[in-house]
Amino acid sequence: MWHNAAGTSEVLRGSVKRFFFTHCDGSFYRLLGYICGCVLCRGGFFLRFLGLYFIFACLGSGVSFSQQAVLDSIRNPGALLDSLGGLVFSGNHRIPVSPYRTDYEYRLRAVTRLTLTDRRTVNLKGRYNLTFNASFWYDFAFGNIFYLENSKYSFRCIFDHYPLSKDINFTFIFEKEGSDDEDFVTIPIDRTRLFDGNWLRMSADVDELAGKITVSIDSTTKTLQVAPFYSSEGSIIHFGEFRTYSDCPALILKDLRLSIQGKLAHRWRFSEMEGNKAYDEVGDMDAKVEKHQWLIDRHYKRLLHDSLFIVNKGEASVYVLRNPLRLVFRFADRTMLYKVLTRRIVNLPANSTEYFIDSLEWRTPSIAIDDSATGLRYFFNRRPRGKFFEVKIYSLRLPILTPVQYSKLKAFSEARIKEMRHKEFPLIVVYLGVPLLLVLAYFMTNYVRKRRKMNDPYADIGEPEPWVKKFHSTNYLSVFGGLKIIDSTGVNHAESLSPLLRELLAIIIFHSRRNETTGSISGVSLKMLAETVWYNIKPENLKNNRNVAFANIRKALAGFEGLSLTVKDNEVALIYPADTSNRVDDFFTVLEYLESHWGEANGANEVGGANKTIGLNDDGPKRVGGLNGADELIKTNELALATFAGIADGGEVLPGVHSEWADSTRSVLRSKVMGVLERFMNHLQVKKEHEGCNRIADIAFVHDPLNETALSFKLRALVALGQSTEAKEFYKGFCDRYFKALKEEFPFEFDELVE
Structure with a gap:
């Protein structure tokens, strides 16, 4: 399976290795390799070379032979992996799922997405077939099963769930690009057929040239006839969540095949057991998976199927019924039937007796039942809790894997095989190269330290304060570099908003300031928003437009926990949690401090007596008590500037937002930013911190690319750092940009700026 070097000696060496590792553990094998290598190294030059080669060859390929030993210990592991393989989609609800817990608070924030065309699109060449086996481990998660799209059309399948319907509609929708009309065909499936362990064979056969789409689920087939829609360009294919289709059915996917022109082109068995990649065993289109579970895990790890809280009105008898699997709770005044497969409860009359025939009375705290209809083993646990008792139900797929079997299959999984193939040769290189690199790094580090100490007699005093404060990349609001509403996972919730709504939300964030004393957040008046955003809207339409805009913003921010848009007393504000930083609020807090208390580094005593200074935490500024002494004040000012x-x-x-408010705000803030950065550059230049001065100049150019003062500071800093060539090249580039923007030559020479 792995490509080892050819030759008689290699075959013999491999046989010896396999023998020892089959009968001994990996540690013994590695020890044997070291002993043999060391013995050979005691000889002449040639024997030493063979000894080193033997040691590193054993280290490099030992993993592969340990892998092979595992494979040899189980019969036909590949076939077993294929039979147990599958991909489990999350559905829309948190575990334990229940049709009685479907409100927003029980929904998942992120659901499964399978991208078949992760690295490239696929050319379907006019005729193709998509076939797969599907089971649904619960039946009340509406969502997208698959979505196919190219420049000519889109084709998708929707799991259409209506709570009160006895059928689930599988709707196949075809839509041509640029058309508002959709053609669709629906195959209804009885809800009782949709449970974990019952498999449906689903297929979609598409003939673009004939305009014919044939879809089937088991024995039910339907055809959709439309005008020809041939596309010669590449297509994308997704399963589960995709773009606006954020819902995901509780799908288990097995043996997915894509045939093109009647020939099998791609096949995914989902026999992986780890990672986020599903390998294509026929073609080269490995798929990417997110927020998923590999089906084999459910043969080893129990899943919490459901949990019930039963009000305990007197003694209760519990019975287990098979075919289908159900629980019957019998009280003195009522009888309750729980359907395990569908997770639904039915209340029955107290004198019902037909459900107790061939039933098993459940008297122990726990019981395990194998269900032949689903191929699952269910574990039922119950315990009293005051006035009620709790029933927890777990499931485990059959056959159940032991820890040893699970680890052996994992060693043979497609992900591990590909990983070993990539590692086999590089390991030898690593073992040879790492010691050499470590020795080289040691001497280089010592050399650099000695040079720094010779050039800087104050190097042992300590590192200077950083010139630019680094902030967390999550949990913050900002208008710098674009509107950013970043949650704890790094998702920007502003990306889905239209340009008008982005500007509206930017105005609200700009005025949403937290009061340091009360902790309350102020906002912007509705009157100002009307004059700034909706100035061309008739008064009678203003309220409706405003409500629609606020509703769309709230929808976009729904996934950001603790963030809310509130309207109160004719004022709208964005309420954000305490652990979320508002960079706009931080900006004005630091700016207010600097404008009130900043003095030149050599004249810091002039700003003494200030009763407030600025401190730093992980995400922004905070007010602290006063500091005594000019040195402490200068240090605090540097922290504020950073x-x-x-x-x-x-x-x-x-950037990119052009309106009267945006242009005016940008102009004002640019002036403020440049004023502070110019003083900061001057301060760093006086302290001869030229590297810091150069860094701050780069930030200044972001806000004013043609600023002459920033250019002068940067050029002087580069020259002082011994980078005169870089300084002249930057000056030339600046002159080119200046001429392109203003259509005139830059009036200052290089030497004038660096004097």
Whole structure:
């Protein structure tokens, strides 16, 4: 299976290795390799070479032979992996799922997405067939099964769930690009057929040249006839969540095949057991998977199927019924039937007796039942809790894997095989190269330290304060570098908004300031929003337009926990949690401090007596008590400047947004930013911190690319750092940009700027 070097000696060496590792553990094998190598190294030059080769060859290929030993210990592991393989989609609800817990609070924030065309699109060449086996481990998760799209048309299949319907509609929808009309065909499936363990064979056969789409689920086939829609360009194919289709059915996918022109082109068995890649065993189109579970895990790890809280009104008798599997709770005044497969409860009259025939009374705290209809083993646990008792139901797929079997199959999984193939040769290189690199790094580090100490007699005093504050990349609001509403996972919730709504939300964030004393957040008046955003809307239409805009913003921000848009007392504000930073609020807090308390580094005593200074936490500024002494005040000012530079380093205010408010705000903030950064550059130049001065100049150019003062500071800093060539090249590039923008030559020579 792995490509080892050819030759008689290699075959013999491989046989010896396999023998020892089959009968001994990996540690013994590696020890044997070291002993043999060391013995050979005691000889002459040639024997030493063979000894080193033997040691590193054993280290490099030992993993592969340990893999092979595992494979040899089970019969036909590939076939077993294929039979147990599959991909489990999350559905829309948190575990334990229940049709009685479908409100928003029980929904998942992120669901499964399978991208078949992760690295490239696929050319379907006019005729193709998509076939797969599907089971649904619960039946009340509406969502997208698959979605295929190219420049000519889109074709998708929807799992259409209506709570009160006895059928689930599988709707296949075809839509031509640029058309508002959709053609669709629906195959209804009885809800009782949709449970974990019952498999449906689904197929979609598409003939683009004939305009014919034939879909089938088991024995039910339907055809959709439309005008020809041939596409010669590549297509994308997704299963589960995709773009606006954020819902995902509780799908289990097996043996997915894509045939093109009547020939099998791609096949995914989903026999992986780890990672986020599903390998294509026929073609080269490995798929990407997100928020998923490999089906083999459900043969080893129990899944919480459901949990029930039963009000305990007196003694209760519990019975287990098979075919289909159900639980019957019998009380003195009522009888309750719980359907395990569908997770639904039916209340029965107290004197019902037909459900107790051939039933098993459940008297112990726990019981396990194998269900032949689903191929699952269910574990039922119950325990009293005051006035009610709790029933928890777990499931495990058959056959159940032991820890040893699970680890052996994992060693043979497609992900591990590909990983070993990539590692087999590089390991030898690594073992040879790492010691050499470590020795080289040791000597280079010592050399650099000695040089620094010779050039800088104050190097042992300590590192200087950073020039640019680094902020967390999550949980913050900002208008620098574009509108950003970043949650704890790094998702920007502003991306889905239209340009008008982005500007509206930017205005609201701009005015949403937190009061440091009360903790409350102020906002912007509705009157100002009307004059700024809806100035061309008739008064009678203003309220409706405003409500629609606020509703769309709330929808986009729904996934950001703790963030809300509130309207109160004719004022709208964005309420954000305490652990979320508003970079706009931080900007003005630091700016207010700097404008009130900043003095030149050599004249810091002039700003003494200030009763407030600025401190830093992980995400922004905070107010602290006063500091005594000019040195402490200068240090505090530097911290505030570093914070200010860190915020400005985020980028220009709302780039690409051009409106009267945006242009005016950008102009005002640009002036503020440049004023502070110019003083910061001057301060760093006086302290001869030229590297910091150069860094701050780069931030200044983000906000004003043609600023002459920033150019002068940067050129002087580069020259002082011994980078005169780089300084002249930057000056030339600046002159070119200046001429292109203003259609005139830059009036200052290089030497004038660096004097």
